[in-house]
Amino acid sequence: MSLRVLVGCKRVIDYAVKIRVRPDKMGVVTDGVKHSMNPFDEIAIEEAVRLKEKKIAKEVIAVSCGPTQAQETIRTALAMGADRGIHVEIPAKEMEKLEPLHVSKILAKLAEKEGAELLIVGKQAIDDDSNATAQMTAALLEWPQATFASKIEKTDGTLLVVREVDGGLETIKVKLPAVVSADLRLNEPRYATLPNIMKAKKKKIVKMKPADLGVDTTAHFEVVEVCDPPSREAGIKVEDVDALVSKLKEAGRI
């Protein structure tokens, strides 16, 4: 059996950018800030492409929910080796109100519509750190889930997945179709090279809206405030142990 693999990839603020809170404290500054594909989603795409190269997968479809620029993220996935893309358009203004549950509903609908037998997503996005999309999508589809994957092997009709859990590695067997979330050590994503970027420009990206899939993106959360973590105060240097002890006594620590 050759799988059709659906992979979710999110456009996020680049990991190297210093995040700044907006003056209205209702979000972070995104205008004019470098964005790129969520690193865990890059790992997810890479794994799907490797499955294709091993002939375990027959087709890799990259999906991104986001504003117009999400197409750049999809193009990156196509250059990495995905066969085609689906862009679920979310206006930039609504993007920060898009929740993991909405994305899960979109991915679940697409998995059914495309006849996918495997859904791979990053374990979390580095912007909201929710770590929820894989789990909720599996629940919506009633598919088994293998989260925090650090190794995937296919046996007949099942996947053997090594998971990164507290205190070590857990190996589980899941029946297909299944949802997998990619952890950091699953693989090392490849760089897109000129020939791959050239071909990716010609690959097909279908555009749709959440409503086309019957998904309502009304917010369930209300953002009360976004603020910087408290800044740490500078420490002091003490001359010797006696001075340290007296300072600690002063501060009431001992």
Next chain:
Amino acid sequence: MMNLYKMRCNVLSLSKKRKHIRKSVISFPPMSSAHTTTTQDVKSNMVLREQIIDETDLSSDHLTPELQLYLITQSCRLWTSHPQHSPFLDPFWAFYWPGGQAVSRYVLDNSHIVKGKSILDFGSGCGASGLAAKLSEAEQVTFNDIDEVAIEAVLLNGVKNNITVDAVSTANLIGSSCQHHDVVLVGDMLYDTEFADEVLVWLKGIHESGSLVLVGDPGRFALESHPLRASLKCLGKYELPQSTVLENNGHSQAFVWTFR
């Protein structure tokens, strides 16, 4: 006969300006007439050839090591460049795509198919498939690519391999009659869904008019999802060399198809 053919195919004169080269990198003199060769044009032609040689490697690391081809390989600076930094606009000719490799290998291994025949290498790129046909003793090969730089690469590759390039053309042949060609070679042209549709419908017509159509493809979505895919039968299947896999993320095999 040959002259008539050349006229039909809008055979490239060496004097044409190189519109596919970005002006910021090299500027070519405006042409006075498409069919007169000026000293300046010959010069710019030389510059272009030198640039192709500079930016590529001579490679036989592919399915047809019988041919040495000027290609952008991993050791070239452009390999890791973004297309916008390339002096050539979309240099498809600089890569030996899996479908092209498969068709060329098939032609070399089954020389009776092309021996003594008239061949069209449609979307020739670097010209490998047509050159393979010549090695298999094809009577006449026309190399066709709408990119004039590709045609220059074909000429260079012909010289390098001591193979005479009979005719070149930069015309868009889609929709035209190809009855005068016994065999039409199509290497990896079905990468864009809309374009693949146009090409496949045209190729089916060519097949129905009696020519043999050989299509090489690594399993790209545009072909796999096309209704005419069911009308094709597989003639050959090849495992791609590692270097080609790197150029074609997601593909590790290539196939040769013909119409049933």
